[in-house]
Amino acid sequence: MANKTSSSTYFPTTLPIGTIGDLLAGCTAMLESEGVTEPQREAREIVAAVLDVPKFWAAANSIADASPDVAIAVIRAAMQRAAGAPLAYAVGRASFRHLTLEVDDRVLIPRVETEVLVDRVLERCSSNTRRVADIGTGSGAIALSLAFEREFDLVFGTDISLDAIAVASGNAASLRSVLKSSIEFRHGSLLAPLKGEVLDVIVSNPPYVSFAELGDLPPDVRDWEPSLALLSPQDGLAATRELVRQAPHHLAPDGLLAVEVDTRRAGTVAEMVSVDDRYGDVEVLLDLTGRERFVFARRV
Numbered sequence: 001m002a003n004k005t006s007s008s009t010y011f012p013t014t015l016p017i018g019t020i021g022d023l024l025a026g027c028t029a030m031l032e033s034e035g036v037t038e039p040q041r042e043a044r045e046i047v048a049a050v051l052d053v054p055k056f057w058a059a060a061n062s063i064a065d066a067s068p069d070v071a072i073a074v075i076r077a078a079m080q081r082a083a084g085a086p087l088a089y090a091v092g093r094a095s096f097r098h099l100t101l102e103v104d105d106r107v108l109i110p111r112v113e114t115e116v117l118v119d120r121v122l123e124r125c126s127s128n129t130r131r132v133a134d135i136g137t138g139s140g141a142i143a144l145s146l147a148f149e150r151e152f153d154l155v156f157g158t159d160i161s162l163d164a165i166a167v168a169s170g171n172a173a174s175l176r177s178v179l180k181s182s183i184e185f186r187h188g189s190l191l192a193p194l195k196g197e198v199l200d201v202i203v204s205n206p207p208y209v210s211f212a213e214l215g216d217l218p219p220d221v222r223d224w225e226p227s228l229a230l231l232s233p234q235d236g237l238a239a240t241r242e243l244v245r246q247a248p249h250h251l252a253p254d255g256l257l258a259v260e261v262d263t264r265r266a267g268t269v270a271e272m273v274s275v276d277d278r279y280g281d282v283e284v285l286l287d288l289t290g291r292e293r294f295v296f297a298r299r300v
């Protein structure tokens with residue numbers, strides 16, 4: 001998709017645009033001409049995201065007037081999408097479990113696999129689970145969901161990217177009043193910012209794509225999402241290996257390490273944890289497509 005779309009091809013050059021229906025039609029045409037495969041659905045999603053209404057709203061309200069502000073915001077997002085940006089970046093937000101998070105190209109767009117990771121962690125929490133950490137927090141999706149869904153004493157999020165810490169902190173500020181747990185974001189590599197902290201759960205979706213696999217990623221991932229959040233040396237395993245090495249220094253007895261992995265390397269990671277005598281109860285868990293996606297283990 002080329003970055004050449006001019007909104008005036010699809011919309012009158014003088015505002016007001018007219019109705020929501022006109023706006024939808026113009027956006028759909030723009031997205032379609034740039035090769036977006038489901039242009040109408042995406043146009044509706046863009047309107048829904050800009051107006052912060054449900055996805056069906058635009059179709060049900062096509063005769064409502066679109067204010068110039070709304071029209072400009074929608075057209076701007078549609079142009080970014082037409083230029084190839086992932087929809088979440090184009091609209092500046094992504095849904096993750098119960099939350100809507102602000103995202104941009106400084107952070108990975110949270111994935112449905114990672115929603116399952118949070119589920120599996122929450123299932124294993126008890127009233128004794130007081131302090132948890134999300135390593136490589138990105139937008140803060142895991143940390144904020146844990147803090148939203150359960151009362152812990154403290155949820156940490158760390159990230160090596162200062163940009164990510166800024167995005168996560170912004171999301172925390174917006175959600176502060178609805179969180180059940182205190183949350184604290186710290187800048188640094190893996191567990192380094194949590195020196196001296198004892199944790200009951202360490203959860204992470206670290207970068208796990210190998211350099212050789214970069215070319216296989218869909219263009220909207222490869223060309224837009226931060227490589228720092230995706231790629232890891234040593235065949236995609238460097239960050240995971242280091243996390244497995246560091247985590248026992250911080251985990252309380254029986255504390256949980258929960259890591260998302262590349263499905264092709266789930267066995268390798270399970271083996272890595274199994275041969276480490278600081279861990280027991282190693283589990284390999286599946287994502288919603290039935291692929292081995294998570295490796296869990298307990299500190300002995």
Ligand code: GLN
Pocket residue numbers: 111205206207208209217221229230231
């Ligand atoms: N699952 C991501 C993808 O779509 C990768 C995320 C990660 O490296 N942690 O490629």
